[in-house]
Amino acid sequence: MKIVLLTVRFADAYNFLICLPTENHIWCGFWDIMAPLLETFYNYYKDDRHDSPLRRLWNRISHEMNHCLQCISQHHQAQDMYNTEYESTSIGPLLHILRKLDHERVTSHLSDINARITAQKYDSARDNAQVVIVLYEVIAFLLV
Numbered sequence: 001m002k003i004v005l006l007t008v009r010f011a012d013a014y015n016f017l018i019c020l021p022t023e024n025h026i027w028c029g030f031w032d033i034m035a036p037l038l039e040t041f042y043n044y045y046k047d048d049r050h051d052s053p054l055r056r057l058w059n060r061i062s063h064e065m066n067h068c069l070q071c072i073s074q075h076h077q078a079q080d081m082y083n084t085e086y087e088s089t090s091i092g093p094l095l096h097i098l099r100k101l102d103h104e105r106v107t108s109h110l111s112d113i114n115a116r117i118t119a120q121k122y123d124s125a126r127d128n129a130q131v132v133i134v135l136y137e138v139i140a141f142l143l144v
Contacts, residue, residue: 034074039082044058102141109130
């Protein structure tokens with residue numbers, strides 16, 4: 001019975017976060033709901049359904065982190081919390097997957113920016129903020 005209730009609560013949390021209006025960033029406004037859901041990303045690469053709630057949630061927070069310094073900071077603070085609160089042998093595999101997802105996301109974001117520059121579609125008024133955001137994440141969190 002407890003497993004069923006836990007599954008329903010996770011499903012409700014996923015649906016709530018995924019269906020938020022786009023002006024409400026998940027990490028900015030709902031850190032308390034999102035942080036515990038990071039544990040479920042352990043199964044990200046095992047879930048091959050492109051429209052699964054796990055992948056939809058990752059796509060949503062990835063998009064938000066491409067545009068928001070606070071989302072990036074909250075995301076990495078949650079990972080730091082996991083790292084300090086749990087024993088490294090038990091949390092290490094999850095953190096490895098989260099780091100891999102972060103590296104893939106940042107690499108994709110940099111590739112997208114580079115493609116816009118190459119195609120001469122880079123608009124400095126619109127796109128400079130994204131460059132600052134991605135460089136902030138690389139320097140502050142991914143090079144450590």
